[in-house]
Amino acid sequence: MTFDQFLQYVFSGVTTGSIYALTALGFTLIYNATDVINFAQGEFVMLGGLTAVSLHDAGAPLVLAALGAVAIVAVVGVVFQLLAIRPLHSAGILAQIIVTVGASLALRTAAMIIWGRESLPLPPFTGDTPIKVSEATILPQTLWVLGLTLVIVVALQVFYRRTLTGKAVRACSVNAGAARLMGISYSKVVLLSFGMSAAISAAGGVMITPVSFMGYSYGAILGLKGFAAAILGGLGNPAGAVFGGLTLGILETLTIGALPMSGASGYKDAVAFLILLIVLFVKPQGLFGGRSVEKV
């Protein structure tokens, strides 16, 4: 592999890696607020992309289509929490996780009925003239993905550390009981977490659609890679989630690049799951330490 090839793989890796990072972040938000592993997280990504496609096809300018899609999916996240998760608050974590599994199946199939089986495209945000970096090329959309991911991550940090609501969310993730005593409404925090989580993942879906299209079935695999990224970085650790996502994206493309045999790309998806298993087996607290990996 030459350096330019390497660079090319890294560019491509950070692009998909950013989406994994956003999915992982969405997953982390819900996990921190509720301890629930949301198996429908990937469907939020898928819905984001496909909703943007529809809005754009209906004549909305790209910016509005993107923002509209994020808003709509955020509403889906909130409604999902209200209708399906909240009634199970006293039934326990297992029941809530099972419901997210059901939601994943329902949303995926609903998307197939609405958008069909084909993968749908979205135009890049600002043209598709490649930019040359050394001998490698980089698409403008890649810069958008990276830039917007950075903006989202920074905005989230500012929200968490500088605003009162953000501090409340953090307090709840540390100790829900104590937070409640301080007058923080736990149920509002959970609702907010679902909304933000859905929005962030949907934004990932909107940004990646111009690069790799979007289809009804993409959610499952994107969600899984988001989990892998979150675990790699340390379950419940937002910074770890972002790092895990980018690392996973780069590792994936580099593995394909490094494997000389033909048909290696068929194994691309396996890389993420292999990493997931290895991390779970060897260092379940992830690279940066999770929130609460305890041995019982």
Add this chain to the structure above:
Amino acid sequence: MPILAFLRRHVWYIAFSIVILSAPLFTGNIYYLSILAFMATRLMIVLGLNLLMGQAGQISLGHAAFAGIGAYGSAIMTTRWSMDPWLAMLLSAVLAAAVAGLIGVPTLKLKGHYLAMATLGFGEIVYILLVQLKWLTNGTDGIGGIPSLTIGSIDFGNAQMFHWLVWGVALLMLRISLNLVDSRVGRSLRGLHRAEIAAMSLGVNTSFRKVQVLMVSAVFASIAGSFYVHYVHYVSPVSYTIIFSVILVTTVVIGGLGNVWGAVWGSALMILLPEYLKRYNQDYTQLVFGVMLILTMIFLPGGLVSFRTLVAKVRERFRGSRAGPVTGPEPRGGS
């Protein structure tokens, strides 16, 4: 009369066995018999998953892969290596158990639902391997020409004979699952599900028990996969996707989480419903499944079987006594 007591204790099991085993006497229709056969293999997987989810309180989203190990194990060993089907079935089950142990030991030591994630990743890897390892699995084309099962001169390629065989095994698994629930191990599993620390302080080696039940459920799934491919004589990767794992979880929940009889009702419904729905629009099947899973969890957390409990409770109220029948599918809690 001990015999009478025995009959009374197992009245539901005996009645169900008689009904199901006599089915081929009333119909030779291949379509009906094949639906019943699929129900039996589904039941085998769901029984195991029900033990894992309902008793031990752990989710596996990779049970399609365990079934896949049985299916492909049998297919590959019998068609490529001309192995005896029964031996192939046994070896596949051992492999499934070993893999389950490998996944379970590190993840079930942790508090929380790490098994769900590990099995999800594992399921996806198995699927990718089934598609990619073309030299072994023939990729997406799948493997055909899988022989029927035989014992001596009895050929289970015959639909009626196969019915007795597959239901015989499924009923055996049902029996041992029922036995497990009312045993030292079964109680310890329900206990650790409800309060793991308490179970530990009562002497239960909780991670060992969890791994054990995961391995048992993997064996059930693997055997089901083996029977399935010896019946349809063909296997391809599409049967063993993550979606199938999700449908299996759905079957457990809809039937009744933690109630062994729930596995029977769940399997029946989840095999029959798609047959019915496909008359209208097949695309809607999974949407219906997903919505049903959510609604069951919220409105009928005990699953289909809890209808009985509901009825029994009402009746008990009227009778004002606790002399209700405890012989049948006794309601088992579990969230």
Add this chain to the structure above:
Amino acid sequence: MALLRVESVSKHFGGLEALKDVSFSLHEGQVKALIGPNGAGKTTLFNLISGIDRPTSGHVFFRDKDLGRLSPHVASRLGVGRTFQHSKVFDDMSVLDNVKVGRYARGHAGIFSAFLTMPRHRREETAVADASLRTLRRVGLGDRAHESAGNLPVGDRHLLEIARSLASEPTILLLDEPAAGLNNEETAQLAEIVRRVRDDGVTILLVEHDMGFVMDISDEVVVLDYGKKIAEGPPLMIRNDPEVIKAYLGEDL
């Protein structure tokens, strides 16, 4: 030799020192109480003795075994039983089944003998049912055996936890605030049960806030304050210890 020896045990959680160099011992047949204001480290100490947590330094010896290095289920099998401050009754099981889980450590039937219900397994089941029922009667819950444990009132939940633990035939029983939430009559009944358990040869270590109860049934009392042992001795002595009175300033001993 003492049955249980807590030897200079310290436990840190991050920067917080929950226990500082605590030592005491417990002799066979004794009833010893562990008291102290909230946050004194009593439950932490229980968790160390029952193997749920590890001490940062020091040792907990049960006879010659170092409990600080063992898992809870091993500690249980050695003869350490416990109840929990926040009830950990198995709510969705019957009262009797709860106690049957308590007999787990005394049973042998594995998963395969359960699958096949071998005669030996059936005999064990009958024995377990009998023993569990007997244990339930010991705490006065015999007639509630077939009720769902989730339906029991608070007082009975404590008793059920005690029965469940007794079913494992512990040598030493750790009771974490057994009288919490009980009225006077129930507390008196509990004291009676605890005495009977002691008379049956079980050594008892208990954490309790109800001083009347503690002074009534304990042979000796250990007082913890901010993770440190500040006094140890018979109830009468403790009652008049100036250090203890200071720690409990304003509270009625």
